[in-house]
Amino acid sequence: MKRPNLEQRQALLTGVEAAGWKVLEVYRRDFDVETKEDESPLTEADMASHHALVALLEGMTPELPTLSEESAEIPFSTRQSWERYWLIDPLDGTKEFIKKNGEFTLNVALIENGVPVFGIVHAPALGVSWWGQVGEGAWKVQGNQSTAIQVRDLPDPEQAPWKVVGSRSHGSEEFEAFCSRLPHHERVSMGSSLKLCLVAEGEADLYPRLAPTCEWDTAAAQAVVIAAGGEVLNAQTFEPLRCNQQDSVLNPFFIVCGQRDERWEEALHASLKK
Numbered sequence: 470m471k472r473p474n475l476e477q478r479q480a481l482l483t484g485v486e487a488a489g490w491k492v493l494e495v496y497r498r499d500f501d502v503e504t505k506e507d508e509s510p511l512t513e514a515d516m517a518s519h520h521a522l523v524a525l526l527e528g529m530t531p532e533l534p535t536l537s538e539e540s541a542e543i544p545f546s547t548r549q550s551w552e553r554y555w556l557i558d559p560l561d562g563t564k565e566f567i568k569k570n571g572e573f574t575l576n577v578a579l580i581e582n583g584v585p586v587f588g589i590v591h592a593p594a595l596g597v598s599w600w601g602q603v604g605e606g607a608w609k610v611q612g613n614q615s616t617a618i619q620v621r622d623l624p625d626p627e628q629a630p631w632k633v634v635g636s637r638s639h640g641s642e643e644f645e646a647f648c649s650r651l652p653h654h655e656r657v658s659m660g661s662s663l664k665l666c667l668v669a670e671g672e673a674d675l676y677p678r679l680a681p682t683c684e685w686d687t688a689a690a691q692a693v694v695i696a697a698g699g700e701v702l703n704a705q706t707f708e709p710l711r712c713n714q715q716d717s718v719l720n721p722f723f724i725v726c727g728q729r730d731e732r733w734e735e736a737l738h739a740s741l742k743k
């Protein structure tokens with residue numbers, strides 16, 4: 470498979486939703502929380518989703534490798550040769566899952582030469598999915614309803630505040646410094662890749678992520694944002710984020726926007742200057 474066709478996209482969405490049911494089954498009862506080597510939490514839901522998604526993708530595209538947050542120990546010397554691969558985060562927002570606030574997602578991205586070209590973000594507790602394919606468009610799916618989405622134009626802050634979305638559990642000094650330099654704006658806190666989806670559907674204007682994340686946290690929703698007309702840019706260079714360029718899977722600091730604008734670009738530049 471190069472890029473999924475309509476039928477394959479539907480099968481992928483159904484499969485990701487089925488993995489979401491497995492996550493919800495754990496969410497609705499008591500579960501143990503382990504701590505990984507990097508101090509981040511892990512639950513049986515992360516692993517149930519990982520196994521379900523890997524089986525789905527291997528079944529549909531046996532020719533494509535999969536890199537998952539829960540099986541990430543594939544060396545760069547191997548990954549470097551991958552022209553196309555699946556990049557998944559079986560449970561993004563594990564802290565929100567543990568807090569039971571519903572703000573967690575399953576992220577599935579197709580990466581082509583380092584660029585996320587297709588992505589599904591599914592939020593099982595909210596019963597919502599977003600998917601996008603670069604060049605085709607982006608959609609929000611709720612039950613049987615599928616609605617085309619796009620980013621909104623940045624409002625005049627004198628008329629309506631800019632909506633800036635930030636992490637619920639991972640803030641930073643740089644994020645605070647950036648917000649303090651913005652014109653009239655409102656802040657919204659949200660867990661997981663839902664933040665990028667809010668920009669994609671025109672519910673938020675900016676998501677500055679001036680704190681660490683990994684490529685699987687952002688790739689699927691980056692495809693949705695780009696397909697909806699927005700951008701996910703390195704906060705220093707303003708180049709689009711790319712995956713699989715080096716040994717580390719850490720992203721640089723980045724900003725998600727509907728469109729570039731010198732008012733927030735200057736605020737970002739000033740807040741990152743040491």
Ligand SMILES: Nc1ncnc2c1ncn2[C@@H]1O[C@H](COP(=O)(O)O)[C@@H](OP(=O)(O)O)[C@H]1O
Pocket residue numbers: 509538558560561562563564636637638639659660661662681682683686719
């Ligand atoms: N110090 C760190 N290094 C790398 N990634 C980090 C990190 N702190 C948080 N993250 C990433 O941020 C994600 C949560 O984002 P948010 O705060 O926006 O909800 C986590 O996803 P997981 O929940 O999948 O582990 C994790 O991958």
Ligand SMILES: [Mg+2]
Pocket residue numbers: 558560561562685686
């Ligand atoms: Mg994650």
